[in-house]
Every structure is written in C-alpha cells, then in structure tokens.
Amino acid sequence: MTTLEFSYSLNKLSSSLKPFALKLTRDMDDANDLLQDTMVKAFTNKDKFTEGTNLKAWLYTIMKNTFITNYQRMVRRGTFVDTTDNLHYINSGDILVENGAFGDFAIDDINNAIEKLEEVYKVPFMMHFRGFKYHEIAEKLNIPIGTVKNRIHIARKLLKGDLYMYQHRN
The missing domain is CATH 1.10.1740.10 (RNA polymerase sigma factor, region 2, helix turn helix motif)
Incomplete structure (x- = not known):
C-alpha cells in the first residue's frame, strides 16, 4: 500500500x-x-x-x-516517591476529608428526581442504568429501539434539569 x-x-x-x-x-x-x-x-x-x-x-x-x-x-x-526510610508511594493530591453529608444529600436528591419521572421514562432509564443494552430494553418493553433511546434521552434531560445545582460541583 x-x-x-x-x-x-x-x-x-x-x-x-x-x-x-x-x-x-x-x-x-x-x-x-x-x-x-x-x-x-x-x-x-x-x-x-x-x-x-x-x-x-x-x-x-x-x-x-x-x-x-x-x-x-x-x-x-x-x-511522587517519599524518600524517607519507609519509601511509600503517596498521592500528591490535596488532602481532603469529607464527612459524606453532601454525598448523602446528593443521593437523596438523585433518587427523588428519578422517582418524579413518569414511568414511561423511568423504566427504560433505570434498565439502562442497571446495564441493559438498548436492544434488550426494547425487547423487554416491546417497543422500538428508537423509542427506548428517545425515552432515555428525555429522562436524562429531565434529571439534568432537576439536578442543575450539582452540575459544576467538584
């Protein structure tokens, strides 16, 4: 060639x-x-x-x-390598200790937002979240694959709108 x-x-x-x-x-x-x-x-x-x-x-x-x-x-x-006698490998990132409260609030907000979804959006979204492929969801729910993709897209869009406060949080 x-x-x-x-x-x-x-x-x-x-x-x-x-x-x-x-x-x-x-x-x-x-x-x-x-x-x-x-x-x-x-x-x-x-x-x-x-x-x-x-x-x-x-x-x-x-x-x-x-x-x-x-x-x-x-x-x-x-x-980086710690050159002291112990020779430990240490992550050089900033040390940050969190108590997990923020995470608990976030999980609660996410679960509440998912629960607010209409069933037609929630069921395919949760199946996809649990690892089902689009074609498997389509077969199980007996709907076209395009409908599955559309409903998952709409669910994500609705969730993004409900959870906007977490969008730029690190």
Missing part, C-alpha cells in the same frame, strides 16, 4: 474512531487529541501494518493503547 493510499484510508476511518475516542475520554477536546495522536502513531508506524488485515481494528488498538498509556502517565505524574 502506498503512502497516499494509506493516508487516504486513515482519513476515511478517522470519523468512525471519533465516537470511540469520546467514549474513552469523555471530553471532546481530549477525544480530538487522542484521535490526532492515534493518526500520527498509525502514520509513523505504517510499515508495521500488514496489508490485507483489518486497518480499522489496528487503529482501534492503537487508540486504546494510546489512551491507556496517557492515563498511566497522568496517574504517575500525580504520584
């Missing part, structure tokens, strides 16, 4: 990688950075790609490994 063909194939597949990058990073800017890092690594290592194999799978593997490496690097950056 020529460099031009390889570059064209990478460009064509980049749009299908973006949702995976967003799922990994949960941030659009970080997803774009991860996608760019993946493309650069793929292009610089094009000689390691075996023609006739699945390029898309190869790119997904590069992306996943890049994400893991970046995550591990970030964790290491936040940890």
